[in-house]
Amino acid sequence: MYSKIAVGNVKKSFKDYAVYFLTLTLAVCIFYSFNSMGTQKALIKMKSVSTLMKVMSYTSVFISIVLGSLILYANNFLIKKRKKELGIYMTLGMGKRKISTILVMETFLVGVISLISGLILGIGASQGLSAFALKLFDLPINEYKFAVSTGAIVKTVLYFGIMFLLVMIFNVFVISKYKIIDLLTAGKKNQDVSFKKPIIYLIAFILCAVSLGFAYKSILKVGLNVLDPMFLISIALGILGTVLFFFSLSGFILYVVKKNKRVYFKGLNIFVVKQINSKVNTNFISMSLICLMLFFTIVSLSVGIGFKTVIDAGIKKSTPFDASISVQNKDEGYNIEDVLNKINLKISKNEKSVAYNEYLIGMKASDFLTTGDFKKEDVDFVKLSDYNKILKFKNEKEVNLNKDEVLILSNNNAFMKPINEKIKNNNKINIKGKEYLIKNPKAIEENLMTAYGTTSFFTIVINDEFLSGYKISKSVLNVNYLDKNREKYNKKYEKRQDYGKGAYILGISKDAVYSESMEETNVLIFIVIYLGIVFLITSMAVLALQQLSEASDNIERYKALRRLGANKKMIDKTIFVQIFIYFSLPVSLALIHSVVGIKVTSDFINNLQKIDINSSALVTALIFIIIYAGYFYTTYVGYKNIVKNNL
Template sequence: MYSKIAVGNVKKSFKDYAIYFLTLTLAVCIFYSFNSIGSQKALIQMKSVSKLMKVMSYVSVFISIILGSLILYANNFLIKKRKKELGIYMTLGMGKRKISLILVMETFLVGVISLISGLILGIGASQGLATFALKLFDVPINEYNFTVSTGSIGKTVLYFGIMFLLVMIFNVFVISKYKIIDLLTAGKKNQDVKFKNSTIYLIAFILCVGSLGFAYKSILKVGFNVLDPMVLISIAFGILGTVLFFFSLSGLILYVVKKNKKVYFKGLNIFVIKQINSKVNTNFISMSLICLMLFFTIVSLSMGIGFKTVMDAGIKNATPFDASISVRKNDGGYNIEDVLKKINFKISKNEKSVVHNEYLIGMNASDFLTTGDFKTDKVVFVKLSDYNKILKFKNEKEVNLTRDEVLILSNTDKFMKPINEKIKKSNKINIKGKEYLIKNTEVIEENLQTSYFVSSFFTIVINDEFLSGYKISNSVLNVNYLNKNREKYNKKYQIRQDYGKGGTIIGISKDGAHSEKMVTTNLLIFIVIYLGIVFLITSMAVLALQQLSEASDSVERYKALRRLGANEKMINKTIFVQTLIYFSLPVSLALIHSVVGIKVTSNLINSLQETNINFSALVAALIFIVIYAGYFYTTYVGYKNIVRNNL
């Protein structure tokens, strides 16, 4: 008997609250897809993928907390909407234990259905994600195999099983606290909406504009420099401005529209405005949080793939040699050849090497460049003879300089653009009170050693005599392998140790740098995409559930509209308009935030390597539109069904 009631209730819930099942199915799908990445045979043996999966397992715990909270929120919404039904069960003599048993059965059925549908959808989605992973890890696409990860299925069932178990416990606890009178009269209790003086909303809106204006201006000025305290201040003002925006919105809309009588009294606009205002007024905190999550989603999805392009180009520019080993000491130092002899590090016959030294003479980039903030960026000097040795080592033509000539090297956009502007304006540069002629017509794009990042920010090649009185700050040995046994030599050059007083020996191989960067980059991409999609689903689900809650609370109002002569078409139009407005409000502000966020992030990425994010932005837009449209349409249909079934 009780199982029949539970099955009947689930069927009814599918019809009226499809958004709940859509959210559960998508949550299972996303969770399985991202946890099954490592199941591809072509990726299983890669150490970088195993590291990725370890981190993803920790991220999945955080994701499960978010999804679990969302499921509890959605379940709580459903319970509130069914108070009258549960009250009738009690009136008919059914005890709280029996009602709890029905709810447990319902939760179990919903869990099984959601897991099955979500896993089926996830198995399909994971194949697309797997091909994306192959591309990220530079594995040929013909290595792809259709796979179903039993381990990920087990993990998904376990995590979501725990979530549904918590829901069952929550339902039993909630039912135990309810009284019959509260359940039966729940439908007659409407929340009183209290509007403050319009002046308060106007002041809040002015403060909102000021806060957001300050946040945008500050972050665009300082960029995403985490060491600058203005970044945190800008973020704080951005959050404050977002909250003030939604707080002031309810009163401001009502005030502005009331001034325009033609709009206010047209059709059922007065009803729509009151509905929107009441919901925004009571949910401005959650709408602010939704807006910020959508902002993160848009920026992360837009920049994720573009970031991969930049890092790939950057690592290529940063690794011109098979390996490099250096000893660094800023206040004067060591020669790499002497250091290697002392630590008994030998160069074999199968390795070709070249040595060069770098010097600091107490000059910063700001001494030469007038545009940009370069006060802390030191200019590195290299002897002409050392630079020619590097050119010869790379089988390139050597250069000649007179005593009054220099060359300028860089391989970072942050420096290359202002240096080129400097050269175009004047091909002369003042070094320690003497004027030198810049021989190159534009900056030479070159890295003088293999490293994890492009390290030639602002390098000047000058005649040997000029540097004769200065101490070495960094001494470098660059190596190319002469045979194919790269793994043996790669291990040899993976070194990091202290040397002497204040000295550091660092060894890096091209393959090691590429592998480390691939792990870091791909890990970051997967995490931001994973979080972005989960935040998007969570945001849309909360908006949808709030609207469906509004539908249940407003049934009496729609009955009044029907008695006043409003037909079904007019009522459906009001439902469509208010659902569209409610969904659009947080999205609109999130898009404005995202314009600034993408601009700042693009500037940061382009300072390392010029890139085009059009493709990743298009992919992000498609993902966003599909999920947004799906939730909007499902919410609209669900809202109509609730109203129609109660009229």
């Protein structure tokens, strides 16, 4: 008998509270999809994928806590809405233990249905995620194979099994605390919403505007400099401003709309405004949290998806050769070719190489640049003959310089912008008391060696005679392989060791730079996407559940509207407007936050490499709209059903 009641209750819940089941299914789907990455054979051998799966396992623990909290919240909402039903069970003589048994059965059924539907959807979604991963790791798409991860299935069942077990325990505990009188009268109790004086909301709104304005201005100024105290202050003020916004919103909106009598008394607007105000007043903390999670989602997905392109472009610029090995010591002036002979590292017939030297003459970037803080940054000098050897090595046209001409090289945006501005205003530079003409109209974007990042911060190419009296500060050998067996040569040049008096030998291969950068970048991108989607679903689910909770709480109010002459069409329109406004409030502020957040993040990345987030922003918008529209529609239909069934 109990199992029949449990099955009937689950069927009824599916109809009225589809949001709950939609959330559970999506949660299982996403959890499985991201934890099944290691199954794709083309990815298994890659070191970065093994690292990704390790990080993913730790992240999944945090995600499970977030999803577990969401499931408990949603379950608590369902129990709250069923108080009257549970009271009737008790009135008919059913004991609390038997009611608990029914709830345990219901939770078990819901868990099984959600797991099965979520896993089926997840197996399909994981194939698309695997294809995306192959593209991200620069592997041919024809290596893709359909795969189902038994390990990810077991992990998903285990994690969500624990979550549903906690829900069962929670339900038993809650039922044991209820009294029959409280259950039977729950539907007649209205939440006491207290509104403060309008002046309090006005002051809160002004403080909100000041906090957010100062936070935006400060973060735009300091950027992502986490060491600057203003960075943390800006974050704190942004959070405070968000909370104050939603706290002040209820009283502020009510005050403004009341002043406009035409709007306030038109149709059922007075009812809609009171409903929105009471809900925002009650849930301003949760709405603030939702807004911040949506902000993280929008920024992380918009910038994160396009970050891969930026990193790839940056790697291409910083690795012009298959390998580079250098020795650095400005006191001794070591030459790389002599050093390699002494450590018995020979260049084979299957390799091409070119060597060049860098010199320091005591000139700082601040001697030329008037904007920016470059006091500590040295200017590197390279002989014209060495630079031409590099150009010839790359099959590029060599350059000629007169005695009073120089070239300026830079491959770092923080230097390039002020250098280009300076050249535009004055194309001459003073070096050791003599003026030289800068031949190039703007800084030449070029790395002279393969490195983990841009090494040409501020490099001047000058005629050989000028540097004849200076010691070598760094000597570099650039190598290109003629043999396809790259791994053998990579091991040969990937060296890090001390040499002589304070000198240091450093060898770097293009493949090593790409591998390490790809590992860090791809792990970051996947984690950001994982967290972003989970936060988006959590935010939408909480908004939906809060609205459905209001539907049940306000049945008597809708009955009163009906008695006053409101027809079904008017009530449906009221429900639509109410849900639309409630869903839009946190999204709107999150979008404003995101404009600033994307600007700050983009500026930070642009210092390394120019970024174009148009395509990634479009993908983010598509994901956001699909999930937002899905939850909005499901909430609207569920809300209408609850009102319709009780009128």
